[in-house]
Amino acid sequence: MVWIVLVLLTALSALAYGLGRRKAKAAGKGHSRPNYQGAYVALWAVVPAGLLLAVVLVFGGRIEHAMLSADAPAAVAELPSEQQEVFYGDARALAAGKATSGTYDFGPLKAHLDAKAAQSARQHQIFLTAAIGLAIALALGGFALAFSRLKPDFRARNRVEGWVSGLLIACSTLAVLTTIGIVASLAFEAFRFFQSVSPLAFLFGTEWSPQIAMRTDQVAADGAFGAVPLFAGTFLVMLIAMIVAAPIGLYSAIYLSEYAHKTSRGVIKPLLEVLAGIPTVVYGFFAALTVGPIFRAFFNWVGAQTGGPLGDYLMQVQNQMALTAGVVMGIMLIPFVSSLSDDIINAVPQSLRDGSLAMGATKSETIKNVVLPAALPGVMAAMLLAVSRAIGETMIVTMAAGLQAKLTLNPLETVTTVTVQIVTLLTGDQEFDSPKTLAAFGLGLTLFLVTLTLNVIAMRVVQKYREQYD
Amino acid sequence: MQMTKNVTLARAEALPDHAPIKINAMGINVFYGEKQALFDVSIACPDRAVTALIGPSGCGKSTFLRCINRMNDTIVGCRVDGRIEIDNEDVNLKSLDPVVLRSRVGMVFQKPNPFPKSIFDNVAYGPKIHGFASSKSELEGIVEHSLKKAGLWGEVADRLHQPGTGLSGGQQQRLVIARAIAVNPEVILMDEPCSALDPIATAKIEELMDELREQYCIVIVTHSMAQAARVSQRTAFFHLGRLVEAGTTEAIFTNPTDPRTQDYITGRSG
Numbered sequence: 001m002v003w004i005v006l007v008l009l010t011a012l013s014a015l016a017y018g019l020g021r022r023k024a025k026a027a028g029k030g031h032s033r034p035n036y037q038g039a040y041v042a043l044w045a046v047v048p049a050g051l052l053l054a055v056v057l058v059f060g061g062r063i064e065h066a067m068l069s070a071d072a073p074a075a076v077a078e079l080p081s082e083q084q085e086v087f088y089g090d091a092r093a094l095a096a097g098k099a100t101s102g103t104y105d106f107g108p109l110k111a112h113l114d115a116k117a118a119q120s121a122r123q124h125q126i127f128l129t130a131a132i133g134l135a136i137a138l139a140l141g142g143f144a145l146a147f148s149r150l151k152p153d154f155r156a157r158n159r160v161e162g163w164v165s166g167l168l169i170a171c172s173t174l175a176v177l178t179t180i181g182i183v184a185s186l187a188f189e190a191f192r193f194f195q196s197v198s199p200l201a202f203l204f205g206t207e208w209s210p211q212i213a214m215r216t217d218q219v220a221a222d223g224a225f226g227a228v229p230l231f232a233g234t235f236l237v238m239l240i241a242m243i244v245a246a247p248i249g250l251y252s253a254i255y256l257s258e259y260a261h262k263t264s265r266g267v268i269k270p271l272l273e274v275l276a277g278i279p280t281v282v283y284g285f286f287a288a289l290t291v292g293p294i295f296r297a298f299f300n301w302v303g304a305q306t307g308g309p310l311g312d313y314l315m316q317v318q319n320q321m322a323l324t325a326g327v328v329m330g331i332m333l334i335p336f337v338s339s340l341s342d343d344i345i346n347a348v349p350q351s352l353r354d355g356s357l358a359m360g361a362t363k364s365e366t367i368k369n370v371v372l373p374a375a376l377p378g379v380m381a382a383m384l385l386a387v388s389r390a391i392g393e394t395m396i397v398t399m400a401a402g403l404q405a406k407l408t409l410n411p412l413e414t415v416t417t418v419t420v421q422i423v424t425l426l427t428g429d430q431e432f433d434s435p436k437t438l439a440a441f442g443l444g445l446t447l448f449l450v451t452l453t454l455n456v457i458a459m460r461v462v463q464k465y466r467e468q469y470d
Numbered sequence: 471m472q473m474t475k476n477v478t479l480a481r482a483e484a485l486p487d488h489a490p491i492k493i494n495a496m497g498i499n500v501f502y503g504e505k506q507a508l509f510d511v512s513i514a515c516p517d518r519a520v521t522a523l524i525g526p527s528g529c530g531k532s533t534f535l536r537c538i539n540r541m542n543d544t545i546v547g548c549r550v551d552g553r554i555e556i557d558n559e560d561v562n563l564k565s566l567d568p569v570v571l572r573s574r575v576g577m578v579f580q581k582p583n584p585f586p587k588s589i590f591d592n593v594a595y596g597p598k599i600h601g602f603a604s605s606k607s608e609l610e611g612i613v614e615h616s617l618k619k620a621g622l623w624g625e626v627a628d629r630l631h632q633p634g635t636g637l638s639g640g641q642q643q644r645l646v647i648a649r650a651i652a653v654n655p656e657v658i659l660m661d662e663p664c665s666a667l668d669p670i671a672t673a674k675i676e677e678l679m680d681e682l683r684e685q686y687c688i689v690i691v692t693h694s695m696a697q698a699a700r701v702s703q704r705t706a707f708f709h710l711g712r713l714v715e716a717g718t719t720e721a722i723f724t725n726p727t728d729p730r731t732q733d734y735i736t737g738r739s740g
Contacts, residue, residue, distance in 0.1 A: 262546070352585060355585065355649075356585070358572055358576065359653060360574075360596065360600060361595075369599070374586045
């Protein structure tokens with residue numbers, strides 16, 4: 001029923017627009033062009049009524065629920081509150097001709113239930129009629145008000161622009177508020193975590209084994225939440241990824257922007273961008289099923305050839321290790337680095353290249369001495385963005401790096417990262433008051449702060465760099 | 471054969487007696503892909519003098535200028551046919567490395583383009599890549615000498631290590647002239663060097679050109695007839711990719727033989 005009204009409203013807005021426009025046209029040249037006058041009338045006809053309907057759609061159920069439970073029969077009022085909720089829910093379901101939830105058996109209260117169902121049916125009818133009536137009244141009232149205001153010197157354009165800027169502000173406020181909400185919830189839960197585990201022990205402890213705290217006979221031992229091994233693992237994987245991605249990405253960007261012929265650029269650039277479109281989970285099983293076994297086979301073979309303690313060590317290298325995850329993550333980051341760097345190198349003015357070439361510098365001297373130094377701040381920013389992606393990346397490390405929190409810088413060991421631990425801590429059945437679960441928020445907050453810092457630095461650097469040419 | 475004869479004629483009648491020829495272009499045709507931009511241009515530029523190339527936009531004067539230091543090589547699909555002699559040696563041969571040529575032929579562009587480096591490093595750039603200086607003090611000597619020649623030394627001597635991009639437009643243009651001088655070129659090409667500058671900065675650059683011509687062969691592209699008249703000894707008028715007329719500046723401005731030149735310099739076309 002409400003939807004029909006919405007359709008009607010849309011039709012009304014078109015009609016209001018047309019009428020407003022016609023009136024404005026008939027009145028001759030005024031302050032605002034006829035389409036603004038029409039838009040003004042349409043806005044007044046639709047927005048107040050639309051807002052009312054939105055409120056009804058969102059909160060209508062609750063309002064009806066509250067109305068229904070206002071005069072509860074004594075027998076129902078005695079029930080525990082969650083049973084009362086279900087009782088009224090069932091009554092409304094019956095009224096709407098749907099099946100009851102069946103969560104509780106209200107056998108003895110059947111009479112009350114039927115009475116309430118009947119009341120709900122009547123009430124729903126009244127409520128709906130009132131809502132729709134009010135909406136139509138608002139629409140017509142708004143239309144009449146706005147239509148009567150139209151005069152040649154009426155500043156409809158300014159009003160319409162006011163409405164539009166209001167809409168834009170509302171959208172951006174929503175986005176900002178959502179972000180603030182996410183950060184606040186993260187901070188709040190992290191705060192609860194730090195009440196049971198000291199921040200110092202968390203940030204500087206070297207042992208990570210949150211499972212211990214799950215045993216009922218044991219209070220969360222401080223030592224079990226030392227996040228240093230996770231930071232070390234994250235850092236190690238990130239470092240390997242950047243060792244792969246930074247040179248390959250940068251060099252392919254230099255090739256693309258400086259050397260590649262138009263046709264080869266037209267082929268290579270889209271291909272690199274395809275790499276960027278592969279879901280990370282695909283990279284994950286590429287790492288786990290292809291790269292991991294190849295690396296293991298390689299190191300085991302080298303171990304077999306060398307022998308001795310080193311050989312023995314290499315013989316028992318597993319599929320899952322920091323190297324596998326890091327290399328595959330590096331491959332994932334190559335298109336990211338190269339496409340950002342390519343844009344930045346292209347932004348270096350051609351006049352600088354001409355200036356250098358005209359001095360008798362070769363192409364490579366020009367790139368080395370003029371283009372790259374000019375692009376350096378931007379390239380650094382691209383690298384920082386890649387680093388913050390590497391730190392936040394989850395799927396590849398989950399599938400290819402292992403789960404054991406080891407404090408090591410050996411790329412052949414299994415390591416675990418902050419993101420992987422958050423995933424393991426928050427999958428399966430949760431108890432949201434145990435430090436084990438809350439630790440995920442502590443980790444999340446730390447991760448957020450680190451990537452935020454990196455992004456802010458990167459953005460600052462990019463800004464500074466932009467000022468140089470504009 | 472015919473062409474060579476014409477060129478010889480041009481040399482004989484149009485050049486001031488004292489000036490030996492530095493650049494001698496013969497039958498230059500330039501193509502951008504299918505499109506021909508220059509048609510059979512032959513012109514001689516004397517040493518130790520300023521030659522001005524004038525003409526309406528798109529007439530090919532910048533294209534011709536860029537032939538002299540082979541900057542057109544950097545444009546994909548651009549082909550230059552013909553013979554361009556510098557000191558009687560053809561520099562348009564495929565076998566000749568443009569990198570070597572460009573260290574002999576400096577160029578100043580329309581928009582000042584100092585590198586985002588310090589003033590010192592801007593000027594030291596050429597000497598460094600060509601290995602002119604064997605010691606730091608020698609390099610400092612070259613930088614100081616070049617900046618003095620470009621008339622910029624007094625203004626920047628106390629801030630050599632600040633970025634060159636922080637200078638004013640006119641100073642930047644003199645900085646890139648100093649940068650060009652630092653590799654000790656024989657020819658300096660200037661592509662509308664004053665079009666982005668105010669009258670005072672323009673006057674300084676023109677003064678500088680007048681001093682520099684005592685040592686170099688200068689070829690300048692300009693849109694300002696007044697500038698061509700002030701700074702050049704010889705003028706060449708281009709129109710629609712062809713060289714219409716070339717001669718001493720005085721002759722071109724007071725007594726042009728071609729009606730198109732007449733129209734252009736009096737402002738009736740262009």
